[in-house]
Amino acid sequence: MTDVADRIGNVTRQRYEQLVGQAKELIAQVARAQFSLGDMALEIEPMRSVGGSMPNGTDDLFTVTESL
Template sequence: MTRERYDELVADGLKQIAAQGQIQLRLGDYTLEIEPMNPHGGGQASPDADWMSVRDSLALYAEDLDITVSTLLDHRWVASRWPKPHRQDDVSYSVHKALAAIQDEAERYARILHPASA
């Protein structure tokens, strides 16, 4: 293999990884649309509503996508912590996920722009 071909494969691999991260966040967005985040304990369905727990409705979605519900819940949480205007296309999903644990929004959003200070 030539160095040129190797560099092409690396460049394409990095594009694929970036695309995968965007897909994970997009699935999180879709999952948030199905089941928005609620405060701990969640809300109560109205008595006349067909009710399904968050986990049950997302388990159905996960089954239809052929992925695990835990993966979908993970994508949902990360997407909830990173509204679209604060996401960085050039930063991996795993970094978004790691920084999602920072409780203070301002600090979280600053860290994505300056990861060396993390």
């Protein structure tokens, strides 16, 4: 039987380290996915020049959602 000091929460230290490692990998996957999605979005709709959504000085709001 394992000693209470060998446990973190309800799991053994070994299982804790395993779970933390898996959690870190999942977080890294999410971060990579977010950057990849951003790159894809920029390919579809590149950044606009200075002036943002109204570069011609018009009052018409042209959003990325509208362009897509």
